[in-house]
Amino acid sequence: MSVMKTTRDVKGVGLSIPRPDGPDKVTGRVQYVADITPRGLLHAKLLRSPHAHARIKRIDLSKARALPGVRAVLSAADIPELKRKAPTRAHAILAIDRVVFAGQPVAAVAADELAIAEEACDLIEVEYEVLPASVDPLKSMQPGAPPVADVGTEADTSEALAHSAVAMAKGETPTKAVNVSQTSTVKRGDVAKGFAESDVIIENTYRVPMVHQGYLEPHAVLAEWDRSGNLTLWASTQGSFNTRSEVADVLGIEDNRIKVIPVECGGGFGGKIRALCEPITAILARATARPVRYVMTRREELEAGMPAPQVIIRLKTGAKKDGTLMALDAETILETGAFSGTVLAVSAVFLGSLYRWPAFEIKGSEVLTHKPSVAAYRAPAAPQSIFAIDSQMDAMARALKLDPVEFRARHLSNPGEPMVNNQPWASMGASEVLKVAGEHRVWTERAKWKEGAAKGTLRGVGISLGGWLGGLQPTGATVKLNPDGTLAVLTGQVDIAGTNIALAQIAASAYGIDIDKVKITTGDTDVAPVTGLSAGSKTIYTVGVAVMQAAQAARKQTFEIAASELEASVDDLELVDGKVVVRGVPNKGVTLQSIGKKGNLYMSKVEPVLGASHPAFSQQAPAFAAQIARIEIDPDTGEVTLKDFVIVQDVGKAINPLAVEGQMQGGAVQSLGIALTEGLIYDDLGRLTNPSLLDYRKLTAADLPNLETVIVEVPAPAGPFGARGVGEPPIIPAPAAIANAVADATGHRLTHLPLTPERIALALAGNGGAR
Amino acid sequence: MPKQILSFNVNGDKVDVLVPPYLTLLDALRDEVELTGPKEGCGTGDCGACTVHLDGKPVASCLVLALQARGRSVRTIEGLGTSTTLHPLQDAFVRHGVPQCGFCIPGVLMAAAALLEEHPAPSQEQIRYGIAGNLCRCTGYTKMVAAIEEAAGMMKQGGSAR
Numbered sequence: 001m002s003v004m005k006t007t008r009d010v011k012g013v014g015l016s017i018p019r020p021d022g023p024d025k026v027t028g029r030v031q032y033v034a035d036i037t038p039r040g041l042l043h044a045k046l047l048r049s050p051h052a053h054a055r056i057k058r059i060d061l062s063k064a065r066a067l068p069g070v071r072a073v074l075s076a077a078d079i080p081e082l083k084r085k086a087p088t089r090a091h092a093i094l095a096i097d098r099v100v101f102a103g104q105p106v107a108a109v110a111a112d113e114l115a116i117a118e119e120a121c122d123l124i125e126v127e128y129e130v131l132p133a134s135v136d137p138l139k140s141m142q143p144g145a146p147p148v149a150d151v152g153t154e155a156d157t158s159e160a161l162a163h164s165a166v167a168m169a170k171g172e173t174p175t176k177a178v179n180v181s182q183t184s185t186v187k188r189g190d191v192a193k194g195f196a197e198s199d200v201i202i203e204n205t206y207r208v209p210m211v212h213q214g215y216l217e218p219h220a221v222l223a224e225w226d227r228s229g230n231l232t233l234w235a236s237t238q239g240s241f242n243t244r245s246e247v248a249d250v251l252g253i254e255d256n257r258i259k260v261i262p263v264e265c266g267g268g269f270g271g272k273i274r275a276l277c278e279p280i281t282a283i284l285a286r287a288t289a290r291p292v293r294y295v296m297t298r299r300e301e302l303e304a305g306m307p308a309p310q311v312i313i314r315l316k317t318g319a320k321k322d323g324t325l326m327a328l329d330a331e332t333i334l335e336t337g338a339f340s341g342t343v344l345a346v347s348a349v350f351l352g353s354l355y356r357w358p359a360f361e362i363k364g365s366e367v368l369t370h371k372p373s374v375a376a377y378r379a380p381a382a383p384q385s386i387f388a389i390d391s392q393m394d395a396m397a398r399a400l401k402l403d404p405v406e407f408r409a410r411h412l413s414n415p416g417e418p419m420v421n422n423q424p425w426a427s428m429g430a431s432e433v434l435k436v437a438g439e440h441r442v443w444t445e446r447a448k449w450k451e452g453a454a455k456g457t458l459r460g461v462g463i464s465l466g467g468w469l470g471g472l473q474p475t476g477a478t479v480k481l482n483p484d485g486t487l488a489v490l491t492g493q494v495d496i497a498g499t500n501i502a503l504a505q506i507a508a509s510a511y512g513i514d515i516d517k518v519k520i521t522t523g524d525t526d527v528a529p530v531t532g533l534s535a536g537s538k539t540i541y542t543v544g545v546a547v548m549q550a551a552q553a554a555r556k557q558t559f560e561i562a563a564s565e566l567e568a569s570v571d572d573l574e575l576v577d578g579k580v581v582v583r584g585v586p587n588k589g590v591t592l593q594s595i596g597k598k599g600n601l602y603m604s605k606v607e608p609v610l611g612a613s614h615p616a617f618s619q620q621a622p623a624f625a626a627q628i629a630r631i632e633i634d635p636d637t638g639e640v641t642l643k644d645f646v647i648v649q650d651v652g653k654a655i656n657p658l659a660v661e662g663q664m665q666g667g668a669v670q671s672l673g674i675a676l677t678e679g680l681i682y683d684d685l686g687r688l689t690n691p692s693l694l695d696y697r698k699l700t701a702a703d704l705p706n707l708e709t710v711i712v713e714v715p716a717p718a719g720p721f722g723a724r725g726v727g728e729p730p731i732i733p734a735p736a737a738i739a740n741a742v743a744d745a746t747g748h749r750l751t752h753l754p755l756t757p758e759r760i761a762l763a764l765a766g767n768g769g770a771r
Numbered sequence: 772m773p774k775q776i777l778s779f780n781v782n783g784d785k786v787d788v789l790v791p792p793y794l795t796l797l798d799a800l801r802d803e804v805e806l807t808g809p810k811e812g813c814g815t816g817d818c819g820a821c822t823v824h825l826d827g828k829p830v831a832s833c834l835v836l837a838l839q840a841r842g843r844s845v846r847t848i849e850g851l852g853t854s855t856t857l858h859p860l861q862d863a864f865v866r867h868g869v870p871q872c873g874f875c876i877p878g879v880l881m882a883a884a885a886l887l888e889e890h891p892a893p894s895q896e897q898i899r900y901g902i903a904g905n906l907c908r909c910t911g912y913t914k915m916v917a918a919i920e921e922a923a924g925m926m927k928q929g930g931s932a933r
Contacts, residue, residue: 215874216874665913
């Protein structure tokens with residue numbers, strides 16, 4: 001995509017400009033859904049199942065309905081839209097006669113006050129017949145395991161398509177293992193021969209538990225119907241058009257009947273893509289003819305949100321003594337919870353495509369269990385898959401006594417080479433990222449740093465490389481010239497990561513005007529162009545192109561108007577300081593203000609300037625990050641202290657370096673959380689044992705050092721100004737970087753996350769506590 | 772349950788509201804005083820998003836009953852800085868690009884303000900422990916620590932935190 005030259009250096013792309021909503025965010029003025037209180041507001045509460053798997057024998061709502069202040073109490077029988085064989089979690093608004101995970105909604109209440117709604121829930125009588133539950137995915141995939149889905153329910157692969165545009169043939173689902181909802185197999189070459197000719201073969205099974213996205217603002221929605229049957233949803237969502245379509249589908253009404261207003265989203269990270277509590281809130285609002293607000297509690301989030309899947313990966317790899325890779329045999333199990341919806345294909349692509357394996361076979365299964373169904377979490381399946389393959393590469397390098405960075409660099413796939421699904425790798429900067437990381441002093445000075453360990457302390461340094469293919473989704477934007485010569489950008493894209501300031505910078509540079517003259521608005525679904533999710537590291541990559549093209553179109557229109565006024569050729573014009581002038585004749589010109597004004601004058605024949613673009617995309621821009629960790633381990637307690645952490649990332653072009661650094665650091669801490677502390681822990685009956693932020697341990701400021709960021713820029717051919725997606729890569733490498741550092745410090749290869757003090761201490765004890 | 776009168780001082784103003792005895796200070800501030808800056812991220816005192824100052828000390832307002840604030844002084848994020856001027860901490864947070872989703876920010880700022888009142892020139896470690904009760908999922912804390920460090924320096928030059 002060609003970048004239109006601007007006539008001088010405007011303040012736009014490449015500058016670290018703080019986001020314009022900063023002052024409102026630091027003063028508490030920004031409103032989230034829970035802060036919006038219309039007149040007549042009712043509060044919603046859901047009664048949830050305490051059992052992972054049970055038959056509902058009887059529900060009695062009468063006492064709850066009789067409580068003063070209660071406006072509606074609903075069970076499945078009251079909701080005509082409800083269907084059996086719900087294809088998605090959103091369709092399963094309330095359990096019909098069987099609950100399939102602990103925390104599944106069984107009844108819904110709307111009341112004048114939240115305390116009344118809570119009391120009403122206590123008054124609902126539900127009689128359950130508890131059934132055996134499938135809790136462990138390895139047991140759940142066996143024939144004869146307690147079934148999760150109703151027979152005939154379709155697998156849901158929409159998440160994979162939305163996120164990374166990875167297409168892969170579906171495998172055949174075994175008929176007897178009722179809880180295996182998707183399978184896939186990819187293979188190339190002769191794997192058995194590859195292992196037969198290998199000098200070193202390493203086999204490990206990696207396990208990463210379910211983790212929660214951890215956004216600070218719980219799911220929240222406010223719903224209100226008008227008397228004509230139109231629904232307005234104030235939603236905390238990563239994609240207002242997706243929310244609209246999902247809710248319309250569940251309710252069986254047209255998209256046009258629903259207006260989704262994307263309210264400031266207090267974090268999503270993939271967890272606020274799919275509809276969750278929107279349909280039931282809309283139904284309560286319809287039943288009461290009042291505005292109804294539902295805000296999930298943190299306990300509900302942890303027990304019944306949409307976490308990342310548990311991922312179990314068995315890897316067997318073989319290599320020659322000289323380091324030549326020979327074969328990869330992999331088996332992946334993604335635990336999807338009670339509803340299908342994992343990104344099975346993404347996992348296979350990362351396991352088999354990052355390095356060149358002459359022979360590979362990768363089998364994948366998506367397995368249903370009686371747990372909350374999963375959703376995306378920033379680079380879905382990538383941190384888990386990269387944890388496995390990068391740990392394995394590190395173990396191979398150690399076994400072969402080869403330099404870990406050189407070993408990876410030697411086998412890294414190049415652009416144009418086939419991925420496991422035979423799609424060629426697009427232009428990418430993986431090797432540049434690895435090179436920069438390998439030359440960083442935290443890596444090169446590792447031997448010296450380890451020598452400085454205090455007596456009784458173990459030190460280790462680990463490195464890891466991971467990446468993301470980059471999502472694609474059609475989008476749109478308009479850019480208009482205001483009567484005062486300022487520029488207004490409109491998209492429907494939810495700004496969850498500081499993307500609006502970067503999009504405004506793109507508009508400024510593409511049009512040729514300073515950023516302080518550009519305003520950007522995220523419109524609701526009634527007014528904004530249709531657009532995709534704010535997910536998959538694709539907002540800047542795709543919406544940035546739409547904004548750039550719309551700004552270029554607006555510039556062209558502006559120049560055509562000026563050319564006619566100045567009786568000059570468009571090719572002879574340039575834009576300088578808000579004035580279109582004939583090149584070389586700076587005093588002969590027409591201001592943007594006058595062009596804007598003429599487009600809005602009564603009886604004017606000058607058309608208003610309105611640039612529009614609505615592109616679709618086919619070329620992905622993979623983006624890679626490498627991370628380096630220096631750790632100290634207390635051998636008595638097994639506790640890891642992170643001493644230094646470096647993030648090296650290819651961002652194509654840093655449109656706003658300040659925002660880019662924020663993404664790199666924030667993603668890295670989520671990655672470190674997966675590595676060190678996080679995991680949803682279930683008992684044998686499928687009940688969550690750590691449903692609070694005290695027990696579900698996220699990293700705090702006191703757990704961390706300052707995180708160093710190193711930006712690498714390998715331009716993406718189709719990206720706006722060369723930009724690539726930035727959000728996902730930093731959450732990918734840390735689990736392997738930490739595990740590799742632990743191996744470096746202790747000699748133990750730990751393969752189950754999180755790397756808790758207990759796991760490390762046990763590993764050390766197994767080795768007599770010695771190094 | 773019958774409501775009771777809660778008279779207290781909020782951000783320098785005398786406030787009287789009627790609250791039921793089970794209401795938390797957080798809900799009283801948000802729903803009755805209409806100050807929605809303090810956020811509920813967990814309701815169990817684990818995330819810090821609801822941090823306000825009660826008689827100058829930081830508290831998780833979701834763990835304090837509203838009536839416990841009777842006759843006392845509460846300061847929320849809306850009372851940090853003035854209606855026209857940002858507090859040095861707020862200003863530093865904006866310039867350092869700290870806020871992303873922004874949901875944790877009011878609580879972090881109140882924790883940081885309390886820290887600086889106790890330790891006007893904190894070390895990085897003191898800053899990190901000072902905001903360790905505040906979870907943030909977007910920023911990775913690095914820019915937050917730098918902003919607090921810089922604000923501390925500016926306040927030392929320019930005088931008191933208030």
